[in-house]
Amino acid sequence: MALKATIYKAELSIADMDRNYYETHQLTLARHPSETDERMMVRLVAFAIHANEALSFTKGLFDVEEPDLWHKDLTGAIELSIQVGQPDEKVILKACGRSEHVYVYSYAATSHIWWKGLANKVERCKNLTVVDLDAAATEQLAAMAQRTMQLQCTIQDGQIWLTDGATTVEIAREVLKSER
Numbered sequence: 635m636a637l638k639a640t641i642y643k644a645e646l647s648i649a650d651m652d653r654n655y656y657e658t659h660q661l662t663l664a665r666h667p668s669e670t671d672e673r674m675m676v677r678l679v680a681f682a683i684h685a686n687e688a689l690s691f692t693k694g695l696f697d698v699e700e701p702d703l704w705h706k707d708l709t710g711a712i713e714l715s716i717q718v719g720q721p722d723e724k725v726i727l728k729a730c731g732r733s734e735h736v737y738v739y740s741y742a743a744t745s746h747i748w749w750k751g752l753a754n755k756v757e758r759c760k761n762l763t764v765v766d767l768d769a770a771a772t773e774q775l776a777a778m779a780q781r782t783m784q785l786q787c788t789i790q791d792g793q794i795w796l797t798d799g800a801t802t803v804e805i806a807r808e809v810l811k812s813e814r
Contacts, residue, residue: 640667640781641662644678644782646658649789650685651791664691671776672775676718676767677702679787713735715735719740721738723752738764738765743769749810753810762811765809767805778796778801
């Protein structure tokens with residue numbers, strides 16, 4: 635018998651002063667049996683950074699053809715594709731060919747090693763942005779994961795804070811590659 639996803643519910647209030655975006659989203663996250671709490675929370679942070687009414691979680695780990703999040707226009711074209719973790723070159727190149735904008739959020743302590751081996755292979759991708767999130771911060775996010783969550787995310791001057799009311803985590807990010 636195949637293992638099923640664990641369902642998490644999150645009420646995420648976003649105050650993004652950099653984009654003048656202020657909304658509360660009721661989110662349902664399906665956590666794949668092989669996914670860690672840390673990875674799921676990084677998906678949630680990626681949602682907060684890019685939040686809009688059309689951004690949605692995909693089948694992700696359940697379907698290797700889909701990114702973790704995407705924003706499709708009314709014709710079904712992918713405007714924004716977001717991958718979490720350390721995808722390989724083929725996954726990134728395919729996403730760049732199918733999407734207007736591609737973001738990759740890496741978060742492990744080994745991200746710089748992964749990026750060093752990949753950087754020259756994806757340099758030609760003009761629509762690719764790669765961001766490394768601080769590994770210590772994402773480990774703290776994992777501790778915040780609950781089946782039902784009420785979270786507030788504040789983004790100001792490029793800084794990100796996520797709180798559940800008891801714990802606040804500042805998530806530093808380093809842009810390894812930006813769109814040209």
